Amino acid sequence: MALDKQTITSELGRVGLPDGGDLVSRDMIRALTIDGGTVRFVIEAPDAATAARMEPIRAAAVDIVRAIDGVTDVSAVLTAHSAPKTAPAGAGDAPPSLKVGRHPTPQAGPVRVAGVDRILAIGSGKGGVGKSTVSSNLAVALARQGRRVGLLDADIYGPSQPRMMGVNKRPGSPDGKRIIPLQAHGVTMMSIGLMVDPAKAVVWRGPMLMGALQQMLGQVEWGELDVLIIDLPPGTGDVQLTLAQKTELTGAVIVSTPQDVALLDARKAMDMFRTLKTPILGLVENMSTFHCPHCGEETQIFGHGGVAHEAEALGLPFLGALPIDLQTRVSGDAGVPVAAGEGPVADAYAALARRFIDGGMA
Numbered sequence: 104m105a106l107d108k109q110t111i112t113s114e115l116g117r118v119g120l121p122d123g124g125d126l127v128s129r130d131m132i133r134a135l136t137i138d139g140g141t142v143r144f145v146i147e148a149p150d151a152a153t154a155a156r157m158e159p160i161r162a163a164a165v166d167i168v169r170a171i172d173g174v175t176d177v178s179a180v181l182t183a184h185s186a187p188k189t190a191p192a193g194a195g196d197a198p199p200s201l202k203v204g205r206h207p208t209p210q211a212g213p214v215r216v217a218g219v220d221r222i223l224a225i226g227s228g229k230g231g232v233g234k235s236t237v238s239s240n241l242a243v244a245l246a247r248q249g250r251r252v253g254l255l256d257a258d259i260y261g262p263s264q265p266r267m268m269g270v271n272k273r274p275g276s277p278d279g280k281r282i283i284p285l286q287a288h289g290v291t292m293m294s295i296g297l298m299v300d301p302a303k304a305v306v307w308r309g310p311m312l313m314g315a316l317q318q319m320l321g322q323v324e325w326g327e328l329d330v331l332i333i334d335l336p337p338g339t340g341d342v343q344l345t346l347a348q349k350t351e352l353t354g355a356v357i358v359s360t361p362q363d364v365a366l367l368d369a370r371k372a373m374d375m376f377r378t379l380k381t382p383i384l385g386l387v388e389n390m391s392t393f394h395c396p397h398c399g400e401e402t403q404i405f406g407h408g409g410v411a412h413e414a415e416a417l418g419l420p421f422l423g424a425l426p427i428d429l430q431t432r433v434s435g436d437a438g439v440p441v442a443a444g445e446g447p448v449a450d451a452y453a454a455l456a457r458r459f460i461d462g463g464m465a
């Protein structure tokens with residue numbers, strides 16, 4: 104019999120906590136995925152101090168799931184999140200201004216974005232590994248599966264989503280306060296690149312970036328979304344820091360190519376998210392195998408499987424591999440993500456999206 108989430112959740116509900124309740128009743132299980140006999144999940148403690156005491160609980164959870172018929176492998180990651188569950192009173196009340204990049208309005212701590220169920224930050228250590236490509240295609244693939252998806256291009260230094268999603272209109276504002284996002288391929292989208300000249304944004308530092316991000320999240324009329332995907336700049340800079348500190352992120356997904364040098368940088372990005380107490384929900388390998396369209400031969404241009412191994416070594420979920428593919432690049436440049444069409448790469452993105460939905464991440 105195929106494993107199902109309900110069976111696993113009900114077993115995890117037997118893992119009690121010293122201060123009362125259990126892992127399920129206390130809502131600590133995140134990103135539960137089942138892949139054949141392999142079960143992966145994240146245990147999210149309310150804060151770092153609690154997480155530090157929870158290793159025996161994590162081990163008990165692994166044992167209890169491993170004992171389920173059909174389970175061959177279990178990976179459970181312990182993370183901590185210090186964010187409050189609700190937006191503090193008054194958050195978002197400050198008079199907004201459409202001048203993007205102003206100084207931020209004071210904000211007590213991480214806040215939710217009204218109407219948005221989950222926020223995923225898509226990060227990478229290195230630039231050029233395909234983080235924006237994966238963000239846009241994943242967004243489109245999720246929308247094709249009926250999810251309500253938002254895409255925020257927060258790559259302030261090199262916004263590429265307008266080009267990849269085929270939009271270049273400046274978003275409108277009926278009252279000079281609210282910003283109306285654009286729609287493309289079933290996705291609600293917004294890019295800092297549509298509001299400001301990236302050449303100017305390059306010199307922005309902490310407070311200016313914080314103000315701009317606060318506006319993108321607070322003033323944009325996102326509507327009701329199942330998931331908002333945020334395409335981050337590469338590396339570990341001010342945008343990541345600001346976002347993790349000011350917004351209640353569901354978690355981060357790391358995109359890397361398979362070769363060691365990219366993985367080295369990906370590790371730095373993961374270290375940063377761990378320090379910021381943002382749960383890392385998993386890793387995606389981009390530019391994996393190349394399938395020759397002429398002879399059908401497979402070539403591992405950047406190697407293959409490096410990200411899956413890294414995920415395994417770190418006990419993190421491996422979410423999927425996407426091939427290196429000419430059509431992906433051409434479609435991205437043409438503003439129609441490959442996931443919007445048909446074919447093996449669109450299928451790979453559909454499978455990735457399914458994984459996110461099944462894992463409760465979208």
Ligand SMILES: Nc1ncnc2c1ncn2[C@@H]1O[C@H](COP(=O)(O)OP(=O)(O)OP(=O)(O)O)[C@@H](O)[C@H]1O
Binds near residue numbers: 229336389
């Ligand atoms: N799987 C793929 N196959 C072929 N080309 C790809 C693939 N993924 C991305 N590309 C191409 O590689 C280039 C860089 O991709 P992209 O802009 O998504 O990377 P990035 O990590 O977001 O970079 P940066 O952070 O510097 O913006 C683009 O031209 C894109 O079309």
